Amino acid sequence: MGYYSTLNFEGKAEKINEKALENLNKMLEKSKFEGFEGAEVSFDENGYINIEMADYTNKFQDDEQFVNELAKIIEKGHIIIHFIGEDGITWGYLIKDRKVKQGSFVLVPYDLQKKVEKIILQE
Numbered sequence: 001m002g003y004y005s006t007l008n009f010e011g012k013a014e015k016i017n018e019k020a021l022e023n024l025n026k027m028l029e030k031s032k033f034e035g036f037e038g039a040e041v042s043f044d045e046n047g048y049i050n051i052e053m054a055d056y057t058n059k060f061q062d063d064e065q066f067v068n069e070l071a072k073i074i075e076k077g078h079i080i081i082h083f084i085g086e087d088g089i090t091w092g093y094l095i096k097d098r099k100v101k102q103g104s105f106v107l108v109p110y111d112l113q114k115k116v117e118k119i120i121l122q123e
């Protein structure tokens with residue numbers, strides 16, 4: 001059954017696969033991913049991701065499948081997709097250069113944020 005969570009996203013793609021983007025949006029039109037119905041993925045002129053949805057709080061049952069399809073688009077760059085559950089649990093995914101890493105979230109002090117981000121993105 002699942003429970004409600006809120007979707008958050010950030011990141012920038014330096015190079016995208018347009019065909020994979022078109023394919024993902026067709027899958028979203030056909031409601032292939034539970035919780036992502038009516039969503040549309042796009043990138044602005046600077047490569048920043050946008051996921052347009054009517055409601056960013058839903059039962060995202062197919063989050064892993066959605067992220068795996070999204071990864072096919074990101075040929076170069078990184079995207080972070082994360083969820084905050086109704087119980088406060090956080091989880092998410094780092095997509096970097098077509099590869100997906102699943103993770104959890106921890107509090108990082110502001111003064112260390114850039115250092116931690118640099119380490120994570122180097123892997």
